[in-house]
Amino acid sequence: MTLVPVTYTGGIYRHDEIIDLIEDLGGYIIQKHVIAQEVVLQCLVPDEDIPLIQKIAKPLTGAVKPAPLVGTEIAVVSPSLEYHHLPHTSCDVAEYLRRSGAKTNMVGLSRGFGKRIANLSIEERDIINEHDLAIYVLGNFAECIGHKLPVLRRGVTVPVVVTGAPDREALMEVTEPPAEGYVGGIGRIMHRWRRPEELEKLDELVGEVAHVLDRRREEIADDPLSVSPARLMEMIMDHLPSLHGSTHPTPVTVQIAGLRVKLPYDESADAIRGIECDEGASVGEICDLIPSRMRNYIWIRIKPYSETGIMV
Amino acid sequence: MSQTRDSQFPSDQRFSGGSLEYLEIECTEKVGGDYYRQIVIDVLQDLDLFRVIAKLHICIDPAVPVFVAAGVSKKAPQPVRLRDFASLNVREEDTIISIGDETHLAALLKILWDRFGAGHVDQPDRFTVVLTIAPPDAEGLEDLVIAHPGESISRDIIYALQVIAPEGFKVRRQYVAFDDRADTGRESGNRTLNERCFYYVASEDTLPEDVVSKVVAARFALMGVEM
Structure with missing residues (x-):
């Protein structure tokens, strides 16, 4: 199935x-x-x-x-949360990806603006690494993108899709090492994206993100996960009634190879680890539960079958 | 620097540059220049500055990096005086101010309180202010400057240029000739062309004074304005 x-x-x-x-x-x-x-x-x-x-x-x-992006959590990385980048372009990108099913989180860098002065903090890096994919919504100049992107990607291990005003080929030329995906023609725009050619660009972005995530899914298929993230979500929702009263839109966020549970780690991690699956294994055996860098949430990474020898 | 004159955006009303007499974006990267034209139009439209700015020349070189904006405003607004929105009736025992437009009433009251003391300023109704002062004290009251629209316009222009400029360019030098805070007493409306100039230069790195003046003067020369 x-x-x-x-x-x-x-x-x-x-x-x-x-x-x-x-x-x-x-x-x-x-x-x-x-x-x-x-x-x-x-x-x-x-x-x-x-x-x-x-x-x-x-x-x-x-x-x-x-909806190709259902079951994925994507970081939309904006160089800052200033008027220069928000609400257009970053929010327009994030909102459009949500329509395709993704759970998007905006990551506004504290010092991501500029060319020489751009920077990425350790906390920002760790938060980006908790997602399935990061979209870097960059600006108008190939010169600046080429200069700052290596700094903004330092230590980022998840696939990266780069957007900017220069066309795709120009973006590929200035990116070293290469990113996993590129969408040109999405620069700094100060009005809401509603013109057909702008929406086409957003569709292209969804296609590119889906393509990159498909490659990631293929990698996972070679060494399948011990449990499907969606099934694990159901198990957790069944065992922790407090999640049903949560005001979060997604109290348990599904990722490609994990989950983010929006409960305090200190109070709830052990309860989740102890949940028994139908096949007898516990969640703690098939998953790593890690304190998330996002608030005090729990980040669950599902171990592959090759590591656990258990398939739920 | 090569110039980018052809915009990739359609030439409908929204993208035509509004009522600017002159809008030029000079950029080393063509695509980036086209996007900046769009940004300028969007920002000026959002802040309703098309009615204020007559000419604007923007020059961006991301390799340096530097952002230069030089422009000329339309006729700068005059300072608002008491006689522009109220009439005075000076009597022996008091002076009555009849307000025609309430826009500047709050500013007027504050000035009157500071000048005569709150005990001598009474407001029996919305459109009347009674000053219990002697006639000699009321002399020249009609010419009292209540507001400086040029000041807020200058602030708006600088704000717009901050939004237009790349965000990381934190080192900046700005100048608005008709900012009334630096007024020399001349009526704003009668200003000559070079007294309606403004410029904004920004970079990540330090900006040497001579470079700024040279670059800015060259941009004004392109617009036919002498600094």
């Missing part, structure tokens, strides 16, 4: 039937948004059952669309 990431959009009326259906088919609801009378479900569903979901959703005027 191959689970594919999709977004279900429909009315709030009888949407629980869709949730039940997805869960009965063996799929997972990663995130549920209720916006006035509309419901948006980011979910992973079995590939062969998509026509069935579409058939049942039709009378409810619901629609199922592919």
Whole structure:
């Protein structure tokens, strides 16, 4: 059974039937948004059952669309949180990626601006490294991008997608060592992105990010994880009722090879480690639980099968 | 430096440069220059400065790195005097100020309190201020300067240029000729062309005075203005 990431959009009326259906088919609801009378479900569903979901959703005027970034957490790295970069371009990029299912976090660097003076702190580096991928939303000049990018990437181990005003080839030329992905034509823009050519660029960015993440998924497929992140999310949600009262949009954020649980590490880590899976193994055996650099959350890294010899 | 005159953006109303008589972006990188043209238009539009700025020449060299903006404002606004928005009735025992436009009333009251003391300034209704002062003290009151719009416009221009300039360029030198805080007493509205100039130079590195004046003077010369 191959689970594919999709977004279900429909009315709030009888949407629980869709949730039940997805869960009965063996799929997972990663995130549920209720916006006035509309419901948006980011979910992973079995590939062969998509026509069935579409058939049942039709009378409810619901629609199922592919959302390649569901189940990923992406850092949108902005050189600063000043008016120069926010709300456009960084927020526009972050918001567009959310529409494709990603959970995006803005990482506004404290001293990422400038050419010679750009810098990345250890805390910023560690936070970026807790994500599946980092998008560096850079500016208008190839000269500056080439100069500052090595500094902003120092110690960053996750795949990096670079955006900037110069075209893709120019970005590739100035990036040493090469980044995993490039999207040119996204420079410093001081108005909301709504023109067709601007939205095309954002679509191109989603495609590039999906492409980079697919490569990462392929790497993981060579040495599969001991448990699927979505399944682990369900297990944790079942065992920790306090998460259901959480006001976070995603109390448990699914990543490609892990989870971020938005509970205090000191109080909840042991409880999560002790959760027993159906197959008898405990979460502590198949995962590393690490204090996250993001607030006091818990960051869970799922160990591969080759390390644990357990497949849940 | 090579100049980038052809914008990659469509030439509709939004991108045409509004009512600027002259807008030139000079940049060593063509793509970056095109983006900067767009940034300038967006920022001036957001801050409603098209009605204030007549000419603007921007020069960016990221290799140095340096950002230079030189411009000329449209006719600078005159200082607001009491007679512009109120009329005076000087009597033996008191002076009555009848307010026509409340915009500057708060500033006026503050000036009157400072000058005559709050005990001599009474406001029986919204549009009337009564000063219990002797007629000789009321002399010249009509010419009292209440507000300096040139000052806020100067602030707005500098703010706009800060937003337009690359963020990391923290070392900067700025000058607005018609900033009334440095006024020499001349009526703002009658200023000559070079008294309506402003410039803003920014970099990451130190800015030598002679380099700044040379670069800025060259940009003003391109606009046909002598500093």
